Amino acid sequence: MTRNHFELFDLASSYALDAEQLEHSYKELQSLVHPDRYAQAADAERRASMQWTTRVNEAYRTLKDPVQRAKHILELHGIDVAFETNTQMPPDFLMQQLETREQLEEAIQKKDAGFLDSLRGNLGGKRKLLETQIGESIDARKDYAAAANLVRKLMFMQKIEDEIDAAYEAIE
Amino acid sequence: MALLQISEPGQSPAPHEQRLAVGIDLGTTNSLVATVRSGVATVLPDAYGRPLLPSIVRYFPDGRVDVGYSAQTRQADDPRNTIVSVKRYMGRSVKDVTHIENTPYDFVDSPGMLQIRTAAGVKSPVEVSSEILKVLRERAEYSLGGNLSGAVITVPAYFDDAQRQATKDAGRLAGLNVLRLLNEPTAAAIAYGLDNAAEGTYAVYDLGGGTFDLSILKLSRGVFEVVATSGDSMLGGDDFDQRVFCWIVEQAKLAPLSPRDMRLLLVKAREAKEYLSFHSEAGITAKLSSGELVDLSLDTETFCRITHNLVQKTLGPVRKALRDAGLGADEIKGVVMVGGATRMPQIQRAVGEFFKRDPLNNLDPDKVVALGAAMQANVLAGNKPQGDDWLLLDVIPLSLGIETMGGLVEKILPRNTTIPAARGQEFTTFKDGQTGMSFHVVQGERELVSDCRSLARFELKGIPPMAAGAGRVLVTFQVDADGLLSVFAKENSSGKETSVTVKPSYGLADADIERMLRDSFEHAKEDLRARALAENRVEGQRLMEATVAAMQADDALLSAQEKAAIEEEMRNLEKTLASSDHRAIKQAAEALNRATEDFAARRMDAGIRRALAGRRIGSL
DSSP states (O other): OOSOHHHHTTOOSOSSOOHHHHHHHHHHHHHHHOGGGGTTSOHHHHHHHHHHHHHHHHHHHHHHSHHHHHHHHHHHTTOOOOTTTOOOOOHHHHHHHHHHHHHHHHHHHHTOHHHHHHHHHHHHHHHHHHHHHHHIIIIISOOHHHHHHHHHHHHHHHHHHHHHHHHHHHHO | OTTHHHHSTTOOOOGGGOOOEEEEEEOSSEEEEEEEETTEEEEOOOTTSOOOEEOEEEEOTTSOEEESHHHHHTTTTSGGGEEEOGGGGTTOOGGGOTTGGGOOOEEEOOSSSOEEEETTEEEOHHHHHHHHHHHHHHHHHHHHTSOOSEEEEEEOTTOOHHHHHHHHHHHHHTTOOEEEEEEHHHHHHHHHHHHHTOOEEEEEEEEOSSOEEEEEEEEETTEEEEEEEEEETTOSHHHHHHHHHHHHHHHTTOOSOOHHHHHHHHHHHHHHHHHTTTOSEEEEEEEOTTSOEEEEEEEHHHHHHHHHHHHHHHHHHHHHHHHHHTOOGGGOOEEEEESGGGGSHHHHHHHHHHHTSOOBOOSOTTTHHHHHHHHHHHHHTTOSOTTSSOEEEOBOSSOEEEEEGGGEEEEEEOTTOBSSEEEEEEEEOOSTTOOOEEEEEEESSSSBGGGSEEEEEEEEOOOOOOOTTTOEEEEEEEEOTTSOEEEEEEEOTTSOOEEEEEOOTTSOOHHHHHHHHHHHTGGGHHHHHHHHHHHHHHHHHHHHHHHHHHHHHOGGGSOHHHHHHHHHHHHHHHHHHTSSOHHHHHHHHHHHHHHTHHHHHHHHHHHHHHHHHHHHHHTO
């Protein structure tokens, strides 16, 4: 089958997502392939069902997640995003990240859940803005190199968000 | 078979073809078995009309086993050989046991999972659990009048891979065909959702005897989708008993207790806890073996005070699940309460205050899990026509990863990933000429390996010598619909493929299960053989029919050569089906399954393409 996750769900390959159509197609596909439908089937069919469902789940998860969706589109356009190695970021952005990280440390030390809430809210706002910019780069301007840079920023922010979430557990 | 239903939707088995399937709630304190009869899910009671089976197993020196109420009433007489709350030990080692000083058992530490030395020999928690399951299986077969075709067994959503594998093994050991392991809160959501035609986002708060789960689900017509799950597999009603027990010991200033007295007071503690759900004060009186008399009174206020932090402890996972789901407490439409421990008023209050709404208590918290499991078993057995059934989308509760340099964990599949799921990660060789690579598979949320549960260690050997970094090993994690993990590792950068497949090692090997089954049927070897023959024949026959139908329907997908190979295996199976050699039948069926592997995958692809094409043209 196709390696384009959008085609699997009968969607256009754009960053702007028709979430309703995605969910509808996802459930429709699931109801065809899910292992619960094959509980009485022969082993070979059960394995085929598991492979299909795994693929459908992976595609769905990729498209639902803003970072993964962007990476997938860029890959489809032959852009090797190379996120791990190419980590050169603008200094002002890095400064901002450092600041947030210091604030996070402070919130953990003070065991201040309210502080975490405000950090999380703050980051969420910036994240939305960045997602809008990525959408414009990919869908309107087709400037994939610029989009790749923005996606890298988004990944940084997602990592800090994950750390904030982990911090809630640490202070509870 | 199932694939034919794609081309012929709406086909349902005729009534006489209904398969006997049950749902089993294998609980810490009590277990139940339920089934769907004439479209209605019902709990199957014992001969005395009692729906519950206390999850208590007593071993006698002559090997006799007593399960349930009779073991319960005599538990203080023989505490060392009477195993209660065995679920707490499933897939656990001795160092995992909390309050080990308060348990009367003689634990034996063994690799992977602890064991317990009893009058009837050393028993693993899997064997103890299988005794409970056997009683439930017999109860169901007696009341349904036939052999069961399959069972759904529920597990706490927060159970890790080791605990799930142990539960499945216990099912097999009890002679059950385990159709699926189903998460308890998900089972409850099915029962609640279908009963109330509920739609929207719901939370299930499930505080059982020994485990706590919190799942958030989206319910819509025909779909149950778990969005996030969290919990604590070492927190339950038992811990409240423990608090009361400690309070008794402290108040009465008791010296270290004998196992008998300990069990006696734990029973009294539990009775007081249950009494306090409906009264403001509970008397606790007991005569210890020394003749000393304990006579205390516990009021609600004190009870709430000594258990306050246990109640608070459940709210951490609640908050975590909401964060993972990206939802606020006000976005939850209702909170379904499950598990006997949710009867405690302080729990009801805390949950009500947190969600700012009254919890939903309209289903019996003891039965709802078994009823939901029965409904799912009925679907999996194929007893409901397509269109009338539902889709269940569940997740893994804990992240799965691999140890990397410096004792850190690289997460491969994050928690709350919808199952079945698979994901690969590439690792490169770090030394020139390196021919092997070892891996450590772990489960948990922390950054450090030492804070996670170790699931398996394995080594991939036979990598051709190359420069450092040139050897690439792809490690793939696959989690199936039961939430069970398999790991594959493959080196193929050199063009020469080397691969290894591992199942985490605490599970029992098929050979172990067979040996244990043989032992337990020692007095009825013929019985066992007859049962295996009957089962394998039915399976073999079913496979034959399915293959014939598939060949007729999709003949075009096969080359002449492939067709000949399949027909050859069909003839083989046909020949063995006429014999009475159950092993030969099984082997022939397996061979036919292997021969049809590609064919099945192709048919599935074709079936889905047809279905999708039909829909998309239809929707234009």
